[in-house]
Structure formats: C-alpha cells, structure tokens
Amino acid sequence: MYRILSKEVLAPRIKSFQIEAPEIARKAQPGHFVIVRLDKKGERIPLTIADHDTDAGTIELVVQEVGRTTVQMGLMKQGDYIMDIMGPLGIPLHIEKVDCVVFVAGGLGVAPIYPKAKRHFEVGSHVISLIGAQSRDLIIMRDRMEKVSHEVRYSTDDGSFGHHGFVTDILKEILEQSTKVDEVIAVGPLVMMKAAAMVTRPFGVKTIVSLNPIMVDGTGMCGGCRVTVGGQTKFACVDGPAFDGHQVDFDELIARQSRFLEQEKTAMQSFLEPSSGQEECRCHRG
Ligand SMILES: Cc1cc2nc3c(=O)[nH]c(=O)nc-3n(C[C@H](O)[C@H](O)[C@H](O)COP(=O)(O)OP(=O)(O)OC[C@H]3O[C@@H](n4cnc5c(N)ncnc54)[C@H](O)[C@@H]3O)c2cc1C
Numbered sequence: 001m002y003r004i005l006s007k008e009v010l011a012p013r014i015k016s017f018q019i020e021a022p023e024i025a026r027k028a029q030p031g032h033f034v035i036v037r038l039d040k041k042g043e044r045i046p047l048t049i050a051d052h053d054t055d056a057g058t059i060e061l062v063v064q065e066v067g068r069t070t071v072q073m074g075l076m077k078q079g080d081y082i083m084d085i086m087g088p089l090g091i092p093l094h095i096e097k098v099d100c101v102v103f104v105a106g107g108l109g110v111a112p113i114y115p116k117a118k119r120h121f122e123v124g125s126h127v128i129s130l131i132g133a134q135s136r137d138l139i140i141m142r143d144r145m146e147k148v149s150h151e152v153r154y155s156t157d158d159g160s161f162g163h164h165g166f167v168t169d170i171l172k173e174i175l176e177q178s179t180k181v182d183e184v185i186a187v188g189p190l191v192m193m194k195a196a197a198m199v200t201r202p203f204g205v206k207t208i209v210s211l212n213p214i215m216v217d218g219t220g221m222c223g224g225c226r227v228t229v230g231g232q233t234k235f236a237c238v239d240g241p242a243f244d245g246h247q248v249d250f251d252e253l254i255a256r257q258s259r260f261l262e263q264e265k266t267a268m269q270s271f272l273e274p275s276s277g278q279e280e281c282r283c284h285r286g
C-alpha cells in the first residue's frame, strides 16, 4: 500500500500527487514510469514518474482525468492509500551534455518532460523548452520548467497565452534560425509528437518521442503496447517508452489507441452512474 502524502490541483482535471514509495524513489530515473492499481478491483494504468525525492522516499505522479481510473484517482485525498504501484518501469532516457536540446511538451506532456529537462539542465546542456496547451489555464508546472530551462516559450490553441497556434510552429521557427539544435525531445498527444517528428525530419535533427500506447502488464507479455518502430515490432513498456520519432509508425499507433473506446465508455458510465452498472457512484459529482 502506498500512502498519498499530498495532493495539488495543477489545472482543471489535472492533479499532482506526492506518494510515499521509498524503493521506487531510490531507483527512479528520467523516463521511468510506474503501473498503478488503485484498489483490488482496479485496472492497471501507466503513469510517468514526474519527479522523485530519494531522501524523502517520495515520488510525484501527475494525472489527467480522462477516464474511469484517472477520474477515480483524481478523487483520492491526502492520507488515502493506493493499493499497488509497480516500477520503476521502462528504459530511462540516456542523458548526457549536449550544446542545445529542445523540449516540446503538449498539454500533460510537461509532466514527463520535466525530469528529463531537469537532468539535461543539471549536466550543463542548453535547454530550450516549448510548452503548448489548449488554453492558458491548462499550462502546468510553469515555474518548475522555467527553473530548469534557459529559455521557455509558450503556445496556446486559443491564443490566450504565448504564440497563438501550435507548439510545433515555434519548433519550426527555432530550427529555421541558425541556433544549433542537437536533439529534440517531444512528449504529448500522439498527433503532436507525429507533427514534431515531421517538423524536425527535413532538418535531420535527432528526435526522441515518449509513446503512450495502452498498457496492461508493463512487462512485455500482454502485447497491449505493441508499436512499429523502423519496421520492427517493439513493446513500449520494455523497449521504450522513448523511441526515435522518425522511425515510429504513428498512423498505426493512433488507430490502435482507439480500439477500446466502447469498453472505456462503459467502464466510465458504470463508475459515474450507479443505475447503469452494478457499482455505486463514487464521484459525488451530483
Ligand atoms: C508510459 C506511459 C506514461 C503515461 N504517463 C501518464 C502520466 O504521467 N499522467 C497521465 O495522466 N497519463 C499518463 N499516461 C496515460 C494514462 O495511462 C491514461 O490516461 C490512462 O491509462 C487512462 O485510463 P482511464 O481508465 O482513466 O481512461 P480510459 O477509460 O482507459 O481511457 C479514456 C480515454 O483516454 C485515452 N487513453 C487511454 N489510455 C491512454 C494512454 N495510455 N495514453 C493516452 N491516452 C489514453 C483513451 O483513448 C480514451 O479516449 C501514460 C501512458 C503511458 C503509456
């Protein structure tokens, strides 16, 4: 059992949890994730370790409420217990000093990007961070990203903050300038990562994306997180989640991502509406 030490609302439907997990905190590195099961009937969902404190024995998980389990987790409070947290999982990102690294974060992608930007900043790379969101109120972890970046630029889809448009517009602008960019690391919705890889391709800039396919066991056994990279089948949980963005078959992955939509809808309904399923509504949303 893992105790929630504190909870903070970062933006509408996005919450951060500090969780007591000394063994995981001791091993956590940028790029690692965990698989969480909230209670004995719960499904298993992957969440990135957004930060960790080895001395305090804590990890931070940042959660966006999109469906049954994330909504259920969003309702948990300080002092509550999470039944299982398995990890750290995945291959940590290899980070060494480069002249210039550009981070591209879309929406919740800031949370997985933060530990990677922090480590690059610590080892002395010049860090440029580009943060995009639908609107100003959905930009999260701004102070922390500004602390670990030499330059931060923002974009919003509705123009409420920073550049009016997509974060990839700013990426293109930067690559067109003479600045030498050694690598780009993009994390966010699949369409955003695909767009980032398309922007960097003509410039020949190494581009790492962190994939978020549906995962079940996190051990490479169930096949749930299968992705095609460079024509080969890979499993994001054990071979990733970071891959060369120029090699990923994004179209296949985007199609696979929606294959459980009906089941996800049913699970959410049975959680929210007691009459539609056997379970009682626990969200207290009226
Ligand atoms: C390696 C990895 C790290 C992740 N890190 C984080 C994180 O730090 N914070 C966070 O909030 N989320 C993260 N995710 C996504 C998170 O796992 C999903 O949002 C979650 O599984 C949804 O579960 P649910 O029961 O709430 O929603 P579901 O009912 O399962 O799904 C609801 C909606 O979310 C979409 N969805 C489901 N699974 C995923 C997924 N894996 N990625 C993107 N969209 C999905 C579905 O298509 C559907 O539209 C990560 C995913 C991976 C693979």
Ligand code: FES
Pocket: 214, 215, 216, 217, 218, 219, 220, 221, 222, 223, 224, 225, 226, 235, 236, 237, 238
């Ligand atoms: S989650 Fe099962 S193979 Fe990756």
